[in-house]
Amino acid sequence: PCDWPEIQCANGAVTGIILRFNFIDRTIPPSICDLKNLARIDLANNFIEGGFPTILYNCSRLEYLDLSHNYFYGPIPDDIYRMSNLRYMNLGENNxxxxxxxxxxxxxxxxxxxxxxxxxxxxPPEIGKLFNLETLEMGYNNFVQAAIPMELGWLKKLKYLSIQNSNLIGEIPETIGDLSSLKEVDLSGNFLNGSIPGGLFRLKNLRNLNIGENKLSGDIPKPVEAFSLVEIKLYNNNLTISLPQDFAELHHLKSVYLCGNLLYGRIPHGCTYFPISKTSGNRRIALVVASPIIFLVIASSCFFLAKRWRRRKQLEKGVANWNLIRRKQLENDVANCKLIWFQRLDFTESDILF
Incomplete structure (x- = not known):
């Protein structure tokens, strides 16, 4: 069997079984654990159904288990701890x-x-005891409405945290700011409220932050010291945002999504050179910016546009879908626009006043 592409071997002993996309619809046989050196089982994307296969407890060397994209159901058993050597477990896309x-x-x-x-x-707050955990994905579930356990802040090695669209309520715990290894966070599509924890914007390794589609309020916390940030998504909250001057120091930043919040003040000097003079009280202002600016989208908004924008260089591409915009006046301004690095301008369903 070591000649089969689905089988991994070491020194003539089977160490891995990889049977992804094989249309398997039978239960896992108990004899699988007769392979005493078996360390990897990958049965993803099949049609296996039933409860969690506890017969795998007998695979004493198992380190990697992927049962995703099947039809397993019921509870993960209370004695799951018997799989004590597991380093990787994927039970995603089951029931x-x-x-x-x-x-x-x-x-x-x-x-x-x-x-x-x-x-x-x-x-379960006990997940906070998984001190070697680097990736935690629990998104797209229907958890009982409760806050994110503060114990997740104990996961000092965690790099990727994803619990989007999962019915979470309450505040984002301040302990999230203690996760110094974090690179990506996605808590979007929940019912989280309160302010953004200040520690989130001080995580030096953080690259992608998505906490959009919640009920967060307040402003972006200062200081901003997450210098690795590439993308920030804060859209569709109840935030009142004035972009901090610290954003000018985020040299890797490519895009910021602020749709559905109240934005006021100016984009920081050194960040985009695009001055915003004022917004109206309408909270449906969408702004996507980059540093240097790559694209700007102003959608479903009532917005006062500063005429000083025409002093900048190199507007490369402007696209506008008008709705109640003083078109002629805007056309005249766009004709004289000179924005550094500007590549795309999109006004969608907008009310723009001069």
């Missing part, structure tokens, strides 16, 4: 409905993927 506290005893786990299931439980 599991409960996560036991015992999952916190899988102390070697580095990757835990539980997205797109039917969980209607709380997120």
């Amino acid at each position: 599991f409905n409960d996560i036991p506290a015992a999952i916190g005893r899988l102390s070697k786990l580095q990757t835990l993927l539980l997205h797109w299931n039917g969980f209607n439980c709380l997120i």
Whole structure:
């Protein structure tokens, strides 16, 4: 069998079984654990159904388990801790409905993927005991409405955190700002409220932040010291935003999504050179900016446009879909626009006043 592409071997012993996309619709046979050196099982994208296959507890050397994209259902069992050597577990895109506290005893786990299931439980705070965890994905679930456990702030090695569209409420815990290894955070599409924790914008390794589609309020916290940021998504909240001058120091920043908030003040000097004089009280102002500016989108907005914009250089491309815009006046201004690095301008369903 070591000649088969689906089988991994070492020194003549089977160490891995990879049977992705094989239309398997039978239960996993108990004899699979007769392979005493088996360390990897990948059965993703099949048609296997039933409860969690506890017969795998007998695979004492198992480190990698991928059962994603199948039809498993029911609770993840309370004795899941018996798979004590697991470093990678992907149970995503099944129909599991409960996560036991015992999952916190899988102390070697580095990757835990539980997205797109039917969980209607709380997120167990015991996940905070997975001190080696680097990736945690739990998005697209229907968790019982509760706050994000503050214990997630104990995961000092965590790099990727994703719990989007999962019915979360309450405030983002301040302990998230203690996760110094974080590179990507996605908590979008929930019901989170309160202010943005100041620590989020001080995470030196953070590249992508998405906390859009929530009920967050207040402003962007200062100081901003997350100098690795490439993309920031704060759209569709209740924020009142004045872009901090610190944004001019975010040299890797490519885009900022602020749709559906109240934006006021000016884009910081040294960031885009595009002055915003004022917004109206209408909260439906959308602004996408980059440093240097790559594109600017102003959608579903009432907006006062500063005429000083025409002093800048090199407007490369402007596209506008007009709605109640003083078109002739805007055309005259655009004709004289000179914006550094500007590539795209899009006014969609906008009310723009001069």
